[in-house]
Amino acid sequence: MSGEKIYEGVFAVHKPQGITSAEVIRNLQTHFNPSDTFKPWLETEQIRRKRESDRQRKRRRTQRLDVKIGHGGTLDPLATGVLVTGIGKGTKHLNDFLGCTKSYETVVLFGAETDTYDRLGKVVRRGPYEHITRDAVEKALEKFRGKIMQRPPIFSALKVKGKPLYEYAREGKVPPVEIKERPVEVKDLRIVEWYEPGTHEYQWPEEEAAGEEKAVAEKLLEKDDELPIATSAEGAEKSDVQDASATKRKTPPPQSPEATTAPKEEGTADVQGDSAPTAKKQKVSEGDSVPVQSEESSGAPQEAEKSTISEDKDAAPKAQPAAVKIVMTVTSGFYVRSLAHDLGKAVGSCALMSSLIRTRQAHFELDSDKVLEYKDLEAGEEVWGPKVQRFLDEWEKKREAEESSDPINASP
Incomplete structure (x- = not known):
């Protein structure tokens, strides 16, 4: 063995858009395996394997000798940002990062929703968006702060009867059981930039x-429409204001001249059925002045909803929808895509996640001096080597300090 230092531990990589977290790990191995930095680790691992029993060797999934690498928390291909990565013995600490808080920056685009709740999916429904204002979104965000119940998206990696939910969706099948809400906590949730229609490039x-x-997607969305949004995890509602999300979204029927000229009460929306006696008022959040259709309506309005997408193709182009950039700090298990989807419901429309950046996970922050830039790998070991060595040295010192002060509860 060379006698040089064996580098192990945890550091963070700046994951780029368009690749999976697993692809990042494979590319790290491609560059780390032949490197001088991890040569001592590979030599030590080779010696350890020679001492294994026959039973231990047979249990090994592969006999190939690679630098042992894992990640602590998946990022979707659309997402960029902090991907916590473990090397060697550092992989044993990755579970510590699954339960920590994370910070994100996302852009939500209104007016349409997809089967994946983000811009990489297929459009399954569109909704009115001309009425959406920054004030309305600010008001709607109030119910998402604190300890709430959140329902994972159909394309999440959660499993039902041993099968990932996204496989049901891709096969056009409805999951055999209801997707349950899960308790999460939103510690911080703020708008940092508002994009008026026509001022941005999000599509x-x-x-x-x-x-x-x-x-199948429409059937699932219809069920979703009937469910409340972001109820308190403690069982108490955060607000007594009933917003447009409490009403099943339907394409409004044509209004009569009397209906279009009748005065409206401030803070209300006209909810009309197929017959005059069913007309009524419903209080909605500030800014939600668009007419919505009551669940009690039948016939023509429901058919109109089913053909919304095809009708929009032939309709005159509408103004570009508004978009909003939001930053948040959340606990484990939180789905930013679900937030985008639910926010669209909360303002009486549809919405999708257009971009996502993980800016922090535990103490790892998206700073060029604190994460390994993915492009550094292609620049060669003379560029990425010193950075990775420094990151792993810092991790080792941090762990030693924590274990000496509190050996039982040392945390990430």
């Missing part, structure tokens, strides 16, 4: 769901 996906895939 809806061009591809639309069709056939059985669309039918």
